[in-house]
Amino acid sequence: MRSRILESAKSLFAEDGFQNVSIRKIADKIEYSPATIYLYFKDKDAILFALHNEGFRTLFSRQGENMRIVDPAKRLRALLEGYLDFALDEPEYYDLMFMLFTPLPKILKTSEWRYGRRAFRALQTTIQECQNKGLLKNTSIEAASLGLWGAAHGIAALLLRQRASMLPEDELPALAREGLRMLESHLLPLAPIPSA
Amino acid sequence: MRSRILESAKSLFAEDGFQNVSIRKIADKIEYSPATIYLYFKDKDAILFALHNEGFRTLFSRQGENMRIVDPAKRLRALLEGYLDFALDEPEYYDLMFMLFTPLPKILKTSEWRYGRRAFRALQTTIQECQNKGLLKNTSIEAASLGLWGAAHGIAALLLRQRASMLPEDELPALAREGLRMLESHLLPLAPIPSA
Amino acid sequence: MRSRILESAKSLFAEDGFQNVSIRKIADKIEYSPATIYLYFKDKDAILFALHNEGFRTLFSRQGENMRIVDPAKRLRALLEGYLDFALDEPEYYDLMFMLFTPLPKILKTSEWRYGRRAFRALQTTIQECQNKGLLKNTSIEAASLGLWGAAHGIAALLLRQRASMLPEDELPALAREGLRMLESHLLPLAPIPSA
Amino acid sequence: MRSRILESAKSLFAEDGFQNVSIRKIADKIEYSPATIYLYFKDKDAILFALHNEGFRTLFSRQGENMRIVDPAKRLRALLEGYLDFALDEPEYYDLMFMLFTPLPKILKTSEWRYGRRAFRALQTTIQECQNKGLLKNTSIEAASLGLWGAAHGIAALLLRQRASMLPEDELPALAREGLRMLESHLLPLAPIPSA
DNA sequence: CATGAATGAGAATTCATTCAT
DNA sequence: TATGAATGAATTCTCATTCAT
Numbered sequence: 009m010r011s012r013i014l015e016s017a018k019s020l021f022a023e024d025g026f027q028n029v030s031i032r033k034i035a036d037k038i039e040y041s042p043a044t045i046y047l048y049f050k051d052k053d054a055i056l057f058a059l060h061n062e063g064f065r066t067l068f069s070r071q072g073e074n075m076r077i078v079d080p081a082k083r084l085r086a087l088l089e090g091y092l093d094f095a096l097d098e099p100e101y102y103d104l105m106f107m108l109f110t111p112l113p114k115i116l117k118t119s120e121w122r123y124g125r126r127a128f129r130a131l132q133t134t135i136q137e138c139q140n141k142g143l144l145k146n147t148s149i150e151a152a153s154l155g156l157w158g159a160a161h162g163i164a165a166l167l168l169r170q171r172a173s174m175l176p177e178d179e180l181p182a183l184a185r186e187g188l189r190m191l192e193s194h195l196l197p198l199a200p201i202p203s204a
Numbered sequence: 205m206r207s208r209i210l211e212s213a214k215s216l217f218a219e220d221g222f223q224n225v226s227i228r229k230i231a232d233k234i235e236y237s238p239a240t241i242y243l244y245f246k247d248k249d250a251i252l253f254a255l256h257n258e259g260f261r262t263l264f265s266r267q268g269e270n271m272r273i274v275d276p277a278k279r280l281r282a283l284l285e286g287y288l289d290f291a292l293d294e295p296e297y298y299d300l301m302f303m304l305f306t307p308l309p310k311i312l313k314t315s316e317w318r319y320g321r322r323a324f325r326a327l328q329t330t331i332q333e334c335q336n337k338g339l340l341k342n343t344s345i346e347a348a349s350l351g352l353w354g355a356a357h358g359i360a361a362l363l364l365r366q367r368a369s370m371l372p373e374d375e376l377p378a379l380a381r382e383g384l385r386m387l388e389s390h391l392l393p394l395a396p397i398p399s400a
Numbered sequence: 401m402r403s404r405i406l407e408s409a410k411s412l413f414a415e416d417g418f419q420n421v422s423i424r425k426i427a428d429k430i431e432y433s434p435a436t437i438y439l440y441f442k443d444k445d446a447i448l449f450a451l452h453n454e455g456f457r458t459l460f461s462r463q464g465e466n467m468r469i470v471d472p473a474k475r476l477r478a479l480l481e482g483y484l485d486f487a488l489d490e491p492e493y494y495d496l497m498f499m500l501f502t503p504l505p506k507i508l509k510t511s512e513w514r515y516g517r518r519a520f521r522a523l524q525t526t527i528q529e530c531q532n533k534g535l536l537k538n539t540s541i542e543a544a545s546l547g548l549w550g551a552a553h554g555i556a557a558l559l560l561r562q563r564a565s566m567l568p569e570d571e572l573p574a575l576a577r578e579g580l581r582m583l584e585s586h587l588l589p590l591a592p593i594p595s596a
Numbered sequence: 597m598r599s600r601i602l603e604s605a606k607s608l609f610a611e612d613g614f615q616n617v618s619i620r621k622i623a624d625k626i627e628y629s630p631a632t633i634y635l636y637f638k639d640k641d642a643i644l645f646a647l648h649n650e651g652f653r654t655l656f657s658r659q660g661e662n663m664r665i666v667d668p669a670k671r672l673r674a675l676l677e678g679y680l681d682f683a684l685d686e687p688e689y690y691d692l693m694f695m696l697f698t699p700l701p702k703i704l705k706t707s708e709w710r711y712g713r714r715a716f717r718a719l720q721t722t723i724q725e726c727q728n729k730g731l732l733k734n735t736s737i738e739a740a741s742l743g744l745w746g747a748a749h750g751i752a753a754l755l756l757r758q759r760a761s762m763l764p765e766d767e768l769p770a771l772a773r774e775g776l777r778m779l780e781s782h783l784l785p786l787a788p789i790p791s792a
Numbered sequence: 793c794a795t796g797a798a799t800g801a802g803a804a805t806t807c808a809t810t811c812a813t
Numbered sequence: 814t815a816t817g818a819a820t821g822a823a824t825t826c827t828c829a830t831t832c833a834t
Contacts, residue, residue, distance in 0.1 A: 030823075032825090043826085043827080043828090051825090051826090
């Protein structure tokens with residue numbers, strides 16, 4: 009039931025944007041009265057917060073396997089691609105977590121965002137290991153992490169916000185993945201760097 | 205006057221998000237009555253639309269010079285960096301243009317988004333020229349354009365939506381630029397590819 | 401159990417005012433479900449009604465002794481002081497009984513308010529006896545009863561509604577009692593009226 | 597218009613109690629939309645606050661003349677009677693000012709309540725002068741002021757809250773005034789104290 | 793005896809918008 | 814050109830109350 013609400017809210021948020029979804033719309037969708045929502049969630053924000061957490065949990069469970077890849081370059085590629093896949097598979101969660109306009113001062117300071125920090129640190133560690141192997145040279149880890157995360161994020165964000173409408177819509181996911189792999193192929197060549 | 209309104213709307217949109225800005229707040233800020241706004245704009249959406257157009261005009265005028273760079277790799281780098289700079293210098297416009305949640309069904313179909321299409325075509329042409337010179341091999345132009353645009357976009361978007369808060373705030377713009385250049389250095393080496 | 405509810409309601413009414421106390425708050429306080437309350441009381445008003453009755457019973461049991469004082473002047477003084485003491489000792493009851501905004505159309509017409517009438521008659525009888533002894537001359541009993549009751553009531557009411565905040569808070573009860581005795585000393589001199 | 601709202605609110609507050617009056621009810625009464633109210637008052641509290649101020653202004657303007665009476669005993673009587681008259685003539689104001697359940701933390705700390713303090717000080721000064729003339733002996737001024745104010749207040753409060761329903765309703769105002777004068781005649785004899 | 797689940801009614805408030813002036 | 818006045822519709826949220834279990 010709680011999950012019925014979350015389900016419904018999630019899909020409405022994705023359709024109309026968080027701000028345009030009223031409690032009443034959520035209630036209508038599950039065919040309950042608005043007051044009922046308040047039995048399960050203190051607030052509209054509480055719904056967002058719950059979805060936020062669910063989203064992070066989902067993302068982490070998806071990335072768990074990738075984190076165990078030994079080769080850092082392969083791991084990094086897998087993480088980036090896994091991130092993009094998450095965005096494409098779960099656009100509602102992704103929007104909330106990484107694209108929504110700040111209304112989350114509460115969220116940002118709380119619990120689950122720590123996962124974000126942790127994940128970011130994992131990314132940086134992986135980059136460090138890549139550098140130890142001669143990859144991604146000549147940059148600070150900070151810049152590299154922002155650049156790589158940003159690349160994956162941006163590709164996803166253009167799709168989710170429908171800014172890439174000049175590309176054929178039904179090929180977009182494939183193009184997105186191909187675009188990311190293109191970046192990776194230059195940044196993280198799987199074969200040992202030839203000239204070395 | 206019209207521009208007074210736009211000015212004020214622009215800054216409010218950036219601060220609070222489009223949805224959270226009321227006509228009244230805009231009016232208050234310029235010390236006119238809400239009704240006055242309607243003398244200049246049919247709609248709240250019309251304001252957004254106008255800003256949208258202004259934004260594109262600004263972006264194009266900024267990129268004009270870069271478009272004239274002869275070497276396609278250099279041109280491509282300049283365009284990407286110019287794009288990021290635009291995002292960082294004019295975050296209000298950028299948000300509206302590339303990040304705002306769809307309220308633009310109207311906008312997307314209309315006039316100024318053509319500029320977007322045009323710019324995108326220019327990007328693709330440049331990529332084509334790069335490929336002609338042996339760069340950015342082994343990808344479709346569609347994927348490459350999405351990947352490169354996405355990379356620049358994502359770096360900007362993470363900053364503007366404050367998702368990169370685990371990096372030191374005052375260094376963010378510098379890190380963003382460094383991150384992008386890091387990507388470029390692998391994708392678009394300035395020196396002829398050494399091993400060739 | 402019924403009394404657990406009443407207890408809890410009484411203290412909440414006093415803190416927040418009758419209107420601001422929800423059934424839920426009462427239920428929370430005793431750690432039962434709101435529905436449970438309805439097993440014991442038909443209504444929110446029914447709770448008020450019950451407290452009302454309890455209050456009157458308490459007041460009467462307190463005044464019983466005073467009623468047996470033989471000397472009417474002393475009895476009158478004792479009644480007035482007892483009334484004030486009740487207000488100060490049991491402000492929750494007092495508020496409900498004598499200060500609450502009318503929500504009592506039901507109550508006023510019913511059962512327990514008869515106690516009020518009876519008590520009032522007792523007051524008037526006592527005044528009559530005082531007049532027979534030469535005290536409280538030159539007034540109708542009606543006016544005298546209203547004046548004396550009003551005096552005690554007003555002193556209490558100013559305290560309970562926190563309107564006497566210009567006097568030092570911790571001395572208020574003492575000042576209230578002293579104020580009332582001051583009135584009594586002029587109205588009901590214990591010594592035979594000197595000039596007579 | 598502002599005053600139309602205040603008028604309407606005032607009478608509704610008196611009828612139903614502050615807590616039971618909704619903005620919508622006020623709006624309905626003046627046959628405007630609820631939103632209109634917000635053009636003139638920020639808040640429901642703002643309406644209360646405005647009425648509060650109006651009430652105090654009214655009371656002071658009424659008492660101004662009495663304050664100028666030279667003989668302190670006569671002045672004190674006039675003030676007390678003027679106070680009761682105010683309560684009976686303007687019960688809506690009176691209720692708000694002196695009987696309403698505390699919801700006024702804002703009000704109490706603000707502007708107009710100072711008038712209350714000032715008035716209270718005036719009362720105390722007058723009592724002091726009475727004591728200088730041999731009246732109201734043997735009490736602290738604090739207690740005396742609380743007692744006298746309380747007496748007038750209580751008589752009023754019993755009427756306004758309909759607790760004196762055992763007296764004939766149409767004679768209540770007269771009885772109230774007679775009751776107060778009865779108290780005065782003992783506390784503040786106009787003729788020099790006979791036995792002196 | 794107790795409650796979890798549910799809701800209709802209503803609260804305060806905000807907003808985009810209109811229109812007569 | 815500008816606005817003061819007004820509002821219908823919508824928002825979030827609370828509450829007393831019911832009822833099947």
